[in-house]
Amino acid sequence: MHTPSHTRPLILITNDDGYTATGIRDLARAVSTFADVVVVAPDGPRSGAACAITPTVPVYYVGPYDDLSLDGETIYSCSGTPVDCIKLAMEEIVPRQPNLILSGINHGDNASVSCHYSGTMGAVLEGCLKGVPSIGFSLWLQHGDWYEKEPIGEDVMTAIGALCQKVIEQGLPEEVCLNVNLPSISKFRGWKVCRQARGRWSGEWASASNPRVDGRHFWLTGSFIDLEPNASDTDFAALRSGYCSIVPITIDMTAYNAIEATNQLLL
């Protein structure tokens, strides 16, 4: 008997590095053996886009790009942010409700507080806001370059595919999505569920030269400071031990344990 293709789960994939990025191809390859895959990703880099949306100009999409499809996935580019990609895909592009939304693999980690700035994680939060199980994948670049050095390993690919299948089968808790960071693109040591490390960025501006005006131009830069270097249950602790960190993230930003203190403040 012929099995119609829509009995396979549908996975929607985006990223913040653009629709031609290697990381998005790897994600598509990791899941295309068991799922129909639609890619709707920005038409260029959108690093640091967070949950930004585009209210001031119309957003458009282009595709499908059949010549770019290596594993049967359907690929579109979108002029908007990663969140726009999810919003537009869900309403105008995908043929049915996705069973899973993926974002990444980002070229750079989104552990600790960096998830606030991440366009990769913005798309994941948007998927969660739409009620679809959603996972973001990012790579910790502590050893320097990535794809310039090594391709994704088969065991990493297999582990990502298995995680995605489990999430499709079992779902995720309501209002919760996953922030996954990988310590290596080539080797898989195991998963570790953890919490977001407390940290902050420091020394964030470098003077930029400019021939036309005075010296008040600045490049955003900076170094990350892990404020809990000795903790064992954080995402950075997992990464330092060679494990892939999985932080369950909530879209409910309420600080429930601060409600009483806030009431006291008003007395």
Place this chain on the structure above:
Amino acid sequence: MHTPSHTRPLILITNDDGYTATGIRDLARAVSTFADVVVVAPDGPRSGAACAITPTVPVYYVGPYDDLSLDGETIYSCSGTPVDCIKLAMEEIVPRQPNLILSGINHGDNASVSCHYSGTMGAVLEGCLKGVPSIGFSLWLQHGDWYEKEPIGEDVMTAIGALCQKVIEQGLPEEVCLNVNLPSISKFRGWKVCRQARGRWSGEWASASNPRVDGRHFWLTGSFIDLEPNASDTDFAALRSGYCSIVPITIDMTAYNAIEATNQLLL
């Protein structure tokens, strides 16, 4: 004896509507009686900027604009996002560590899940990430226009000033900032500490005509659906009752009550 001005608290103010917006002037006026005020705000509208940062081009600031200062505040514009404004102000502009960071008053509410997309709240989260007590103010526009209709009321101004003074004196819990929404610009009925309402945006794209290409251009739009219309402890419940909602927001996005379920998923 002469009291040096730096014995007054320093308040840094930004927004996502731009440095000339009426709402930012109102905030400056509400606190300038007891604080030194520095405004560093985007050079144009940045609605929907969320926690976005600008990694691809240099960011610059212009000012101070002495002619715009109505209440003694020092005003700068910045080419970046609201988060860039806070980052640049903290490292390059303010004369000392601010005692408080304010953002708004936004022309439109940031209650429920809208706080994820809000540039106003992005700046507040950034202030919190920098360890500075931070508050975002937004106006619920259920009755249509705002400043076209009425100026800010004296009792609203007084209430905002009093809240800011309390936060400066007593601080906020670690990793917590405040998301304040006002149901009226002219009348103050009271504060209500609450949680973020569960909700979602629906019907988010309207076709945009375009003379050059086919019809796949879309304006971001949509209507908000409160998924808990009968709840009494949410921000929208407070607003509907005429109260100003205060939601304590955390920068730790970990879903602690989902860690066990996530571990189970991996078995």
